[in-house]
Amino acid sequence: MIKKLFGILICMLxxxxxxxxxxxxxxxxxxxxxxxxxxxxxxxDADKRAQSVNLMQAPGYYETSEYMIGSIAVGEIFLExxxxxxxxxxxxxxxxxLNVQMEIGYALTQWWAVQNPNAQVSFTxxxxxxxxxxxxxxxxxxxxxxDAYEKLWVSEAMTYLGYTSGDWMQQTRDYINYLxxxxxxxxxxxxxxxxxxxxxxTDPTTPGAFSDGFWAYAYKGGPFCVMTYDNDGWGISxxxxxxxxxxxxxxxxxxxxxxxxxxxxxxxxxxNEGSGCVMDTCSLCLSTGTQLQIGWKDTDGDSILDIIDTxxxxxxxxxxxxxxxxxxxxxxxxxxxxxxxxxNPQISNSGNDxxxxxxxxxxxxxxxxxxxxxxPVDGTYDSExxxxxxxxxxxxxxxxxxxxxxxxxxxxxxLTLASDTVTITTGNAAPNKPSTPSGTTSGRAxxxxxxxxxxxxxNGDQMSYWFDWGDGTNSGWVGPYASGATAGATHSWTSQGxxxxxxxxxxxxxxESVWSDPLAVSMPKQKIQLNxxxxxxxxxxxxxxQKIKT
Numbered sequence: 001m002i003k004k005l006f007g008i009l010i011c012m013l014x015x016x017x018x019x020x021x022x023x024x025x026x027x028x029x030x031x032x033x034x035x036x037x038x039x040x041x042x043x044x045d046a047d048k049r050a051q052s053v054n055l056m057q058a059p060g061y062y063e064t065s066e067y068m069i070g071s072i073a074v075g076e077i078f079l080e081x082x083x084x085x086x087x088x089x090x091x092x093x094x095x096x097x098l099n100v101q102m103e104i105g106y107a108l109t110q111w112w113a114v115q116n117p118n119a120q121v122s123f124t125x126x127x128x129x130x131x132x133x134x135x136x137x138x139x140x141x142x143x144x145x146x147d148a149y150e151k152l153w154v155s156e157a158m159t160y161l162g163y164t165s166g167d168w169m170q171q172t173r174d175y176i177n178y179l180x181x182x183x184x185x186x187x188x189x190x191x192x193x194x195x196x197x198x199x200x201x202t203d204p205t206t207p208g209a210f211s212d213g214f215w216a217y218a219y220k221g222g223p224f225c226v227m228t229y230d231n232d233g234w235g236i237s238x239x240x241x242x243x244x245x246x247x248x249x250x251x252x253x254x255x256x257x258x259x260x261x262x263x264x265x266x267x268x269x270x271x272n273e274g275s276g277c278v279m280d281t282c283s284l285c286l287s288t289g290t291q292l293q294i295g296w297k298d299t300d301g302d303s304i305l306d307i308i309d310t311x312x313x314x315x316x317x318x319x320x321x322x323x324x325x326x327x328x329x330x331x332x333x334x335x336x337x338x339x340x341x342x343x344n345p346q347i348s349n350s351g352n353d354x355x356x357x358x359x360x361x362x363x364x365x366x367x368x369x370x371x372x373x374x375x376p377v378d379g380t381y382d383s384e385x386x387x388x389x390x391x392x393x394x395x396x397x398x399x400x401x402x403x404x405x406x407x408x409x410x411x412x413x414x415l416t417l418a419s420d421t422v423t424i425t426t427g428n429a430a431p432n433k434p435s436t437p438s439g440t441t442s443g444r445a446x447x448x449x450x451x452x453x454x455x456x457x458x459n460g461d462q463m464s465y466w467f468d469w470g471d472g473t474n475s476g477w478v479g480p481y482a483s484g485a486t487a488g489a490t491h492s493w494t495s496q497g498x499x500x501x502x503x504x505x506x507x508x509x510x511x512e513s514v515w516s517d518p519l520a521v522s523m524p525k526q527k528i529q530l531n532x533x534x535x536x537x538x539x540x541x542x543x544x545x546q547k548i549k550t
Contacts, residue, residue: 039217040249041143045169046348049221054352057337057384059186062350064176065222066342067266067295067307068112068251069119070186070356073179075224076104076127077157077192084134085152090195096229096236097129100193103239111244111284116296118303124183131157138199138228142210144217150226154192172223186356189250190224191243200230208232216242218249220264220348225250241282248279251294252344256280256287265293266307268343304410307340308357312406316418319402321432321458323423328393332377333418335359335406336385359386361407366392366400374404399423429458431483431505431513434465438519445496445523452488453503453516454481461507467491470499470521477506493523 043049054060065072078097081088108123115121133153140149151168158164158171165174172190180188196215200208208230209215215232218225225246231239254262254271256279263270269292277285291297297306316333339353359381362374377387392402403417432455439451457463464479465487475489493499500518 039144039214039246040255041217041219042348043169043219043221043223044147045167045173049348049350052350052352054350054354057339057353057355057357059354059356060350060352061173061177063352063354064173064180065187065189065250065252066344066354068121068187069295069305069308071122071124071184072108073124073126073176073183073185073188074104074108075176075179075188075190076101076125077131077161077190078127078129079133079137079153079157079192079194080130081136081195082132082134086134086136086139089136090138090198092129092195093197096195096197099236100227100229100239101125101127103236104191104243107240107244108247111240112247115286116291116305118298118305119296124185126179126183128161131160133157137194137210138196139211141212142214142217142226144214145212154224157192169223176223189222189247191246192224192226194226194228196228196230206232208235216246218246220249220346221252222250238282241278241284244278244284245282248290248294252346252349253279253290253293256289263345266295266340266342266344267292267297268345269293269297304412308355308410309412310338310340310355310357310408311412312337312357312359312408312414313416314362314404314406314414314418316402316404316420318420319422321429321456322421323425323429324458325425325427325429326393327395327397327424328391329395329400329402329422329424330389330391331364331374331402331404331420332387332389333362333374333404334385334387335362335414337408355384357408357410358383359406360409360411362386362388362404363407364390364392364402364404366395366402368401368403371405395424397424397426425458428461428507428509428511430511431455431457431461431463431507433514434503434505434516436517436519437467437501437503439501439521441520442522442524445493448490448492449521450488450490451501451503451519452486454484454486455505455513457483457505457507459507461509463487463505463507465489465503465505467501467503468515469493470501470518471495471497480508496523498522 049062052062078092080092081090113121133156135153137153143150154168163171163174176188176190196208206213208228209232215228231242252265254264256271256273256275261270261273270289272287272289275287277283277287279290295307299306312335314335319329337355337357339355342351342353361381363371364374365371374388374390377389401421403419405414405417407413434453434455437451437453440449443449460483462480462482464477466477467475467489469491471493478489481487499521502518503516504513506512
């Protein structure tokens with residue numbers, strides 16, 4: 001019977017501490033006093049993030065929470081003091097850890113995730129309890145006023161989890177980037193939870209808060225936020241509202257209780273001061289400004305939010321040789337997603353244009369026929385840039401227009417089709433047009449100069465080349481050379497003037513190509529250089545002087 005009563009008491013405790021409070025009189029002034037107007041911090045490594053360059057379309061190392069669209073991995077890290085640098089005054093209890101996980105879970109999966117179905121927000125969690133630190137975080141100042149202690153206990157926690165490179169910010173960024181990759185999500189951030197049970201009971205000055213009075217804060221745009229168990233006077237039963245507020249900061253939403261109209265977020269939107277919602281009083285509702293700041297806008301009403309409502313690009317490699325005698329054509333190319341422009345005005349934002357879209361398919365058609373699927377080179381369409389290939393044929397002789405279009409993960413196609421036209425011939429095909437001859441364009445008469453060219457043969461035949469020097473003479477057939485090899489010939493002009501050099505090729509079947517584009521050359525009159533005249537003058541003077549002496 002005693003065990004049953006104890007079980008009932010535990011269940012009642014869980015119910016009263018987990019369910020969000022309703023009907024509470026939360027005023028704007030109480031929130032201002034509690035949050036102290038500065039719970040959104042600029043990351044200490046903001047300069048690195050602002051200067052980072054991401055050459056890919058997918059979010060990079062510093063872009064871990066650019067907008068709240070898609071899947072999000074959340075690391076929950078429970079700090080457990082073990083003594084050493086500070087006395088051990090707090091000890092997590094299993095029921096407390098469960099309370100925190102349920103409050104965070106409610107705020108994220110039961111509230112944030114359902115606010116906009118078009119955002120398709122989902123959360124997955126990575127929970128680490130009993131993460132040791134030799135410090136007792138709750139007895140020290142928060143990073144809002146002094147990050148000296150945060151550096152220490154965060155670094156110890158990250159080192160324990162296996163992330164040892166750099167300072168505490170880099171360690172945490174390494175962790176959440178690994179978390180994003182391992183969980184296969186679009187974004188990630190961490191929550192450090194500080195036990196404050198004993199502090200709440202024994203500290204008359206700042207119960208349930210850090211020594212400077214702060215008890216919850218987040219870094220704008222990530223990588224993490226910090227919570228205390230008792231949330232100052234809010235208590236564990238309202239942690240869901242507080243973590244909902246801090247998560248807004250992680251995704252660039254600004255406070256709406258400080259009297260400042262701030263612009264923030266990927267869409268560069270202004271908040272709604274005094275909204276009475278989550279970024280104002282922590283009430284579980286969203287202002288229009290907050291929704292825009294976290295990226296929720298659908299201008300055309302197609303249920304695809306603007307930030308991901310873009311069209312991909314398609315590149316189709318030209319078929320060579322053209323014309324060709326092959327009746328089966330193998331094409332290659334790639335599709336690539338296009339990001340929406342990043343307009344975030346915050347100085348700590350990277351400013352890089354990134355998208356969570358991927359290429360989901362590439363299609364092709366022949367002469368405006370039925371669209372067919374091309375094959376991904378790596379076997380799966382699942383990244384921001386995908387190379388593809390397709391084999392077309394056998395085809396009959398004729399001219400064909402091949403078009404390709406990529407499709408992204410929200411279903412949008414490339415609206416400007418990639419296209420190539422190729423001609424299939426029967427029997428032997430003439431060599432392709434040779435390149436414009438290359439060589440000296442200005443020289444002297446009676447001086448030999450060498451000129452080169454090349455082309456390919458659709459049948460792969462060897463070829464000979466005929467250079468027309470533009471002075472009534474030619475090289476005759478020079479060669480043979482392999483298809484694609486460079487050929488050359490030498491010529492000297494006997495008189496000054498301007499000439500046009502052109503070249504043609506023929507294959508082993510004596511089928512000739514068209515003439516190349518001409519190269520203009522000039523053989524101007526030879527001018528006596530001034531230094532030569534001076535030398536001759538000096539020589540004459542020397543002869544005169546020699547005669548005078550003798």
